[in-house]
Amino acid sequence: MSTQSQHDDELAGTEQPFVQHLVELRNRLVKSIMAIGVCVLVLALYPGPAALYDLLAAPLVASLPKGATLIATSVISPFMVPLKIMMVTGLLIALPAVLWQVWAFVAPGLYSHEKKLVLPLVISSTLLFFAGVAFCYFFVFGRVFRFIQSFAPKSITAAPDIEAYLDFVLSMFLAFGLAFEVPIVVVVLARMGVVSIDKLKSFRSYFIVVAFVAAAIVTPPDVVSQLALAIPMCFLYEIGIWAAQLFIKHTQAPEDTGA
Numbered sequence: 126m127s128t129q130s131q132h133d134d135e136l137a138g139t140e141q142p143f144v145q146h147l148v149e150l151r152n153r154l155v156k157s158i159m160a161i162g163v164c165v166l167v168l169a170l171y172p173g174p175a176a177l178y179d180l181l182a183a184p185l186v187a188s189l190p191k192g193a194t195l196i197a198t199s200v201i202s203p204f205m206v207p208l209k210i211m212m213v214t215g216l217l218i219a220l221p222a223v224l225w226q227v228w229a230f231v232a233p234g235l236y237s238h239e240k241k242l243v244l245p246l247v248i249s250s251t252l253l254f255f256a257g258v259a260f261c262y263f264f265v266f267g268r269v270f271r272f273i274q275s276f277a278p279k280s281i282t283a284a285p286d287i288e289a290y291l292d293f294v295l296s297m298f299l300a301f302g303l304a305f306e307v308p309i310v311v312v313v314l315a316r317m318g319v320v321s322i323d324k325l326k327s328f329r330s331y332f333i334v335v336a337f338v339a340a341a342i343v344t345p346p347d348v349v350s351q352l353a354l355a356i357p358m359c360f361l362y363e364i365g366i367w368a369a370q371l372f373i374k375h376t377q378a379p380e381d382t383g384a
Contacts, residue, residue, distance in 0.1 A: 131316065137180055138302060145298040149230060149275075150230060153227070153229065153230045154226075155224040156222075156226050157222065157226045157227075158218075160219040160222035160223060160226075161215055161216055161217075161219040163219070163225070164214075164216075164219040164324075165211060165212055165215035166217035167215075168211050168215055168218075169216055170193070171194075173209055174207030174211045175207050177207060177210050177214055178206060178207040178210050178287070181291075181294060182195060182261065182287075182290065183211055184266035184267045184270055184296075185266070185270050185285065185290060186235055187267065187276065188270035188271045188273075189283050190265065190274075190282070190283060193282060193283050193284060194284065195259050195284065195285050195286070195287045195290060196284045196285070196286055196287070197286070197287050197288075197355060198286050198342055199288065200242070202286075202287055202288050203287075205285050205287055206291050210291065213295065217255075217258070217344070218238065218265050220254075221251055224247050224251055227247070228243070228244060228247055231243070232244075241371065242316060243272070246312065246313070246373075247308065249313075250306055250309045253302075253305040253306055253308065253309065254280060254303075254305060254306065255302075256305055257298075257301035257303070257305030257306075258298045258302050260298050260301060260305070260357070261300075261301040261302075262298075263299055264292075264295075265297070265353045266311045266355065267323040268349050268353070269347060269349050269350045269353075270344065272347055272348075272349045273345075273347060273358040274366050293345075297342075297344070297350075300343040300344065300354065301354060303341075304340075304357065304358050304361075305353060305357070305361060307361040307362050307365055308361050308362075308364045308365035309357055310365070310367050311325060311362060311365025311366060311368070312365055312368050312369045314369075315366075315369035315371055315372075315373060316369065316372055317369075318346055320328060322366065322369060322373075325365075325366050325369065326366060329362070329363075332358075332359065332362050333355075333359055336354075336355040336362070337351070337352075337355045338357070338359040339358070340354040340355035340358070360378060
């Protein structure tokens with residue numbers, strides 16, 4: 126048998142599975158996009174882009190002086206900004222469905238002990254991200270905006286631009302959402318053997334410094350938002366250490382358990 130025919134025989138057994146994986150990936154992507162599209166369509170019908178923006182701007186409007194409103198400095202801002210908010214909101218609502226499609230794609234290639242690790246991490250990371258966004262909206266925004274307005278001179282009329290406010294809100298949501306992922310990072314590092322539980326415990330004092338430095342970088346230069354980000358990160362680090370001990374115990378490979 127020639128070398129070329131041997132090479133063809135070797136590829137014959139691998140071509141079809143690869144094509145099947147591509148088809149499966151395409152189907153999962155299509156389903157994810159459809160989930161996002163359905164959520165955006167529902168939001169467009171109710172409550173609508175304008176109502177979504179009013180809801181997002183409520184914490185800032187409540188802290189502004191009586192009669193003050195947000196302004197639009199661009200001609201298309203009143204149309205584009207609510208549209209962006211509607212799309213981002215649709216993505217967040219559809220995020221569980223998107224992550225489920227990701228899980229369904231990778232799960233067949235995982236061992237049983239790996240599934241015990243990955244699925245809880247996917248679910249918990251999603252919930253923690255939503256918790257960070259909710260904490261930022263319901264707790265942080267009102268206090269930060271009132272704190273900032275308390276320093277504004279009476280001769281200045283506050284009229285924030287809606288595009289600048291959207292950029293600020295999205296950056297804060299992202300900062301708090303990612304900050305609430307601290308337990309996931311701790312669990313993954315410990316489970317992969319990058320650091321030990323004892324090392325994580327001894328790193329507590331250093332992490333407090335890291336948390337406050339990170340909060341000072343990603344939040345506005347006010348003490349309220351910095352404390353609101355740094356303090357939860359410290360508590361979440363402790364939760365991550367506890368969760369890492371639990372995960373290491375219950376997600377060991379069979380050969381590790383036997384050993």
